[in-house]
Amino acid sequence: MCQITPCTTLLLSVLTLGLVGLAPNALAADELASRSCIKCHKRNGQLEGIHASPGLAILCQDCHGPKGSHPKKGSTIMTFGPDSPFSAQQRGAVCLTCHDHQALGEVEWTHNVHANRLGCDQCHRLHPEADPMLSLDTQQHSQLCIGCHQVEQ
Amino acid sequence: MQVSKRQFLKGVGALLAGVSVYGATRTPQANSLLQPEKESELKYAMVHDENACIGCNACVQACREVNHIPEDVTRVKIERKGPFGEYPDQSYRFSRVSCQHCEAAPCVRVCPTGAAYIDKETGIVAVNSDRCVGCQYCIAACPYQVRYIHPETRTADKCDFCQQSRLAQGLQPACVEACPTKALTFGNLKDPESDLVKLLKTRPSYRAKVDLGTRPKLFHIQTIDGEIML
Numbered sequence: 001m002c003q004i005t006p007c008t009t010l011l012l013s014v015l016t017l018g019l020v021g022l023a024p025n026a027l028a029a030d031e032l033a034s035r036s037c038i039k040c041h042k043r044n045g046q047l048e049g050i051h052a053s054p055g056l057a058i059l060c061q062d063c064h065g066p067k068g069s070h071p072k073k074g075s076t077i078m079t080f081g082p083d084s085p086f087s088a089q090q091r092g093a094v095c096l097t098c099h100d101h102q103a104l105g106e107v108e109w110t111h112n113v114h115a116n117r118l119g120c121d122q123c124h125r126l127h128p129e130a131d132p133m134l135s136l137d138t139q140q141h142s143q144l145c146i147g148c149h150q151v152e153q
Numbered sequence: 154m155q156v157s158k159r160q161f162l163k164g165v166g167a168l169l170a171g172v173s174v175y176g177a178t179r180t181p182q183a184n185s186l187l188q189p190e191k192e193s194e195l196k197y198a199m200v201h202d203e204n205a206c207i208g209c210n211a212c213v214q215a216c217r218e219v220n221h222i223p224e225d226v227t228r229v230k231i232e233r234k235g236p237f238g239e240y241p242d243q244s245y246r247f248s249r250v251s252c253q254h255c256e257a258a259p260c261v262r263v264c265p266t267g268a269a270y271i272d273k274e275t276g277i278v279a280v281n282s283d284r285c286v287g288c289q290y291c292i293a294a295c296p297y298q299v300r301y302i303h304p305e306t307r308t309a310d311k312c313d314f315c316q317q318s319r320l321a322q323g324l325q326p327a328c329v330e331a332c333p334t335k336a337l338t339f340g341n342l343k344d345p346e347s348d349l350v351k352l353l354k355t356r357p358s359y360r361a362k363v364d365l366g367t368r369p370k371l372f373h374i375q376t377i378d379g380e381i382m383l
């Protein structure tokens with residue numbers, strides 16, 4: 001029974017205007033910093049999945065750390081994925097600032113056996129709309145294990 | 154000639170005894186008891202190395218696919234226990250649960266129709282689904298709880314080492330081939346040169362519920378890392 005009546009449209013526009021009107025003053029310094037990342041990282045910087053939900057209000061630097069000298073030499077910016085210079089543990093530690101390892105182990109036992117062996121980013125993707133790990137069927141789940149554990153014939 | 158009542162009764166008694174012995178010898182079980190046939194050179198068995206197993210369930214899925222097993226039942230399960238140890242250094246233990254191909258199979262003994270049988274050639278315990286009436290005696294009798302009624306055929310079903318689906322074509326059972334870590338070894342117990350026998354002679358193994366006298370042919374190599382479990 002949800003219809004957009006002129007009344008709600010009005011309400012919406014008031015709200016939007018209100019937000020837009022408020023925005024420049026309400027933005028904290030780190031949110032501004034986060035926005036400046038996107039100026040360069042238009043293509044690889046968009047956060048779209050569940051981590052982008054407004055309630056979480058996750059900023060780039062929450063996971064990637066302060067800009068520092070990035071993109072110049074001597075940058076300590078945190079990166080993920082196969083090219084990251086950081087160890088699996090260092091990368092995983094970033095996720096574990098919010099995620100509880102015990103809860104993860106209860107949802108999926110394989111978390112426990114890879115805890116000090118893999119980084120979360122070796123299976124999970126959090127920038128795209130959907131993390132492939134959340135939609136695995138039983139067969140794909142097994143295939144994922146086999147991908148690394150296959151021994152020589 | 155006069156036949157006394159006593160003689161008549163004796164005669165009837167002898168006749169009845171004869172008939173009943175004849176009847177007994179005609180059952181297949183009594184057949185094998187009374188006239189032992191030449192022993193087959195084949196006796197299939199399986200080993201599950203619990204150290205190599207990673208609990209990936211590839212075996213379960215391969216079985217499902219090859220033997221057309223619907224989702225809500227299964228011929229093989231990998232039982233997982235754990236986690237053991239402290240985070241982040243934890244481990245699990247895995248154990249295969251499937252038909253043990255008992256030499257003295259209770260399921261075969263209780264089956265009233267002869268549908269559950271031991272294949273004399275290979276030692277495989279199998280089900281002839283054409284004969285099965287679905288009475289579920291075997292399901293109650295199996296101490297390993299690995300039998301179920303197949304939802305489509307409505308007859309008893311369980312692991313048969315892929316007797317029809319793969320062995321008949323000279324292939325290994327589906328689970329053995331699917332296992333990425335070579336945790337499963339299948340072979341002939343009577344062949345001293347088989348990988349199976351070599352493995353059993355070099356590694357300590359155990360079998361489940363041997364004290365029941367079922368003489369199972371599914372061997373397990375116990376996990377050695379971690380604490381001793383009671």
Ligand code: SF4
Binds near residue numbers: 253254255258298299
């Ligand atoms: S494990 Fe169960 S089904 Fe298999 S042979 Fe033994 S009693 Fe029969």
Ligand code: SF4
Binds near residue numbers: 209211332333335336
């Ligand atoms: S396929 Fe092999 S490693 Fe995977 S669960 Fe089965 S026995 Fe274990």
